[in-house]
Amino acid sequence: MMIRLGELLERFGGQLTGDPGIEVTAIAPLDRAGASEISFLSNSKLRALAAQSQAAALVLAPADEPEVAATYTGARVVTPNPYAWFARAAQFFVAQRTPAPEPGVHPTAAVHHSARVDASAHIGAHVTIEAGARVEPGAVIDAGCYIGREAVVGEDTHFFANVTFHARCVIGARGIVHSGAVIGGDGFGFAVDGGSYIKIPQTGRVLIGDDVDIGSNTTVDRGALDDTVIEDGVKLDNLIQIGHNCRIGAHTAMAGCVGVAGSAHIGKHCTFGGAAMINGHIEIVDNVHVTAATMVPNSLTEPGRYTGYFPVARNAEWERNAVLVRNLSTMREKVRALEKAVKALDAQRQNE
Incomplete structure (x- = not known):
């Protein structure tokens, strides 16, 4: 598929220096982009590499443009956030090349007669949808997924193969849940009596907002009594554990292997580096940024960057x-x- 550079600017903005009629086919790295491809510069340390790029067009920030323009001969798209421009353009190219799943229910799927599946949704092979569940318009449920009783999957949300979405859990619109994720498993709740453990039934739900991404093999436990809540725009990487009754604020992002113990409440627009550990029953305010492998034992009441580990040494x-x-x-x-x-x-x- 080819598209004119000018059409991309109409979609995603930017200031163009060069021919808007140039036709491009894909996005490629700076050192490998060819005469029909776009590349982008989001790290100023790579200006020299960008200046020698063979790409048909280069997306870059205003601060980088003068130095790169001295030797780069292709078209230039100047935008305040080249990485975000790249992300939107990449979504566009992928969408053009990826055929949309056909609406309908695969013959091998087991859909309870009381479940409601919109006619525009795609239900793949060997999917199980239990009683009272609801799958909204445009949702894509790939092969082998399980949707529990009275669960709700929002409009245009995509479950990749083998996602488990337990009873009464809810996810909003445009969500992405990757393979192996388990949403709504029991929280780790036990009472101790005489040295033995007595299981506490986990009767809450998991409520997930709109535009949430959940990575492969990530688990989000249902609440014990109240609900576990993942607000709009949250991004969870692979192999993350969210304990019962947690609340993760809107547009917070967590890298792989983060662990959040039960009843932790985390604010909006926070970030957590890989393998950060968050204690239970604590509060973290908005705009907190925790670096990788940091242990957070107590509440964080002020925004900022936090680190709690010793760097590697001999x-x-x-x-x-x-x-x-x-x-x-x-x-x-x-x-x-x-x-x-x-x-x-x-x-x-x-x-x-």
Whole structure:
């Protein structure tokens, strides 16, 4: 498929230097883009590479344009956020090349007679849809998915193969849930009696807003009594655990292997690096950014960037530092004793 560069600018904006009639077929990396492809520069450190690119057109920020233009001979699309422009254009090209799933229910799917599946939805092979469930217009449910009783899948939401979406859970419009994700499994709730564990029934739901992405093998537990809530625009990477009764604020993003313990409430527009661990029953305000592998044991009440780990070091150095950390409490007591002794000496001198 070919499209004129001018048509892309009509869709996605930007200021063009060059011929709007240039026809392009795809987006490619700076070092591999050819004469019919677009590339983009979102990192100023790569200006030199961009300046030598063979791409038909280059998408870049105003700050990078003068230096690149000195040697780059192709068309230039200047926009404040080249990465976002690239993302939208990439969606467009993928949509043009990917055939839309045909509406209808595959003959091998098991759909309960009381379930409501819109005629425009696609239900793939070996899908199970339980009693009272609802699948809205344009939804795509790929092969092997399970949708529990009275669950709701919103308009244009896409479940990739083998997603499990348990009873009474709800997801809004334009969601994406990748293979292996489990939404609405039981939370980790047990009472202890005499050294044994008594299971607490998990009777809440998982409520997911619009435009939410959930990665492969991520799990979101249902609430114990109240609901677990994932607000609009949240982005969850692969292998994330969201515990029961958590609330994740709108447009918060988490990288792979993040763990959020039960009843943690996280604000809007937060980010969490890979393998960050969030304690349960804490509050994190809006616009908090937690770096990778950081442990958050207590509430964070102010926006900002937080880090709680020791960077990698040679093993011998790490062991020395670990010994110092273990001895900090003893050193603190010694310092306090010395402070008291110094104060006593000062008082004695003043009385002489």
